[in-house]
Amino acid sequence: MNALFKIGDSFAVPVQFYNSETNQGLAITSEMIITSRIVNALNQTIAEPIVTVYPNQATDTGMILLEVPVSKTYLWKEGIALMDIKLSMNGNIRHSQNISFKIVRSITI
């Protein structure tokens, strides 16, 4: 199944950082700065999702939520989009990873 997103829907995607060796969530600390950006096929930034760390990292270990308001997704165009998630610690970028999804037209639009 491909990841799809309909134009004009609210963009809210839970993401978990976890230790792949123990398969346990990796608690997000205050030193860890997580940012995200979504670009279209032309590498144009179409959104910078709001990153919210789940407040209770003891129960929702490693969980964050990426959100883009409808006011912006309403303007997206059909096509492939890439969402980049970046982790920084002490001012240095530690890791960055892209997730690809496809923007499709909503029938109601």
Place this chain on the structure above:
Amino acid sequence: MSNISLKVFWNNSPIPVFQKVQDSDLVINVPFGALITHPASGGAIYSINGKTSSTIILNAEDIGAETKGAVEQVEKKLNQATNDLSNQINTKASALAVTQALSNKADLVNGIIPANLLPSFVDDVVEFNSWNEFPPTGDAGKIYIDITENKTYRWGGNSYITIGGGGVALGETAATAYRGDRGKAAYDHSLSQGNPHGTTTSDIIEGNRLYFTDERVTNTVLAGLSTQQPTQILSTDKLIDALAKLQAQNKVKADETVWLNMASIEGASFRLFETPAPSYLQFAKKDGNLWIRGWLYISSTIPANVMIFRLYNQGYAIETLLNLYSYFGSSFNFYKLNPTNVEKFTMCVNYPNDVSNGVKFGIEGYCIDNSLTTGHYNIPAQCIGKLI
């Protein structure tokens, strides 16, 4: 170090966020890499000054420091040296202080320290005749006295300041207060009634309003005197108006001629024909003259030069040439009214100055030209002479 991956919980259709983890359409696992926890500046330190170990213990030499205890020994020696030096300084300082104190000592003169050797604060009260004589720059701590005003000052740094507000000294100048006992006496005097000084008008210099004196009253000009009616003088009248009224009354009196019946005048009689005596003679005094008028009734013939009436009253005597007895004084005409004619007669008035013979002063009347027959004779009002 930890190997990190991401789980992306994706839903192709919108569902509530809290359901997306459990009911996600797609979970995307993405390797994210290894996470190494170490200082941001670099890797772990395992070797210092040639020592290599996971745990390195450095000594004083490794860091270029003195060996343990060396500093303590130095401190002890330094403290000892400091104490010794301090004692030496104190000893020398005490001796020097004594020497200096003795060299600057004040020598007694007759057992008294001369004033010029005393410090300023000892001579701290100085007197001046006036604050104007204070030195331009004073000394703090001194008391300056203005003996004229009995006020004390101190030097405030820039000017002299009265001490304790300065108060107000007794005196009789603008800067002093007056004695209370004298002030009370003056106040009591101000409340006294009457004339406590026994002042008379003679003690007061005259201004525009002059004193009352007899001479001034006598010489007072009757300015504003106006004509008044000869009415009664009232208590409310002004003096000048009263005088005007008197003047008017006198004028009326002067204008009036009071005729008196001869019968009512003391000393008057008709000598020969008293009974019946229908005669009606009247006399009046006016302007210093004696006037006569009236009627005579002659009941029987009276020869000429026979006295017809007499008035022995000195108040009715008139001047004659010599004022001698029976000396001719005056004459007047009178008339007999007949049915067909008027007869003219002349009556002489004498001055009966014959006191030695019992004749009193006054006048006597004689018809000197003809005898008078029976009948009525008219005497027109006329002046018969000047009253004496």
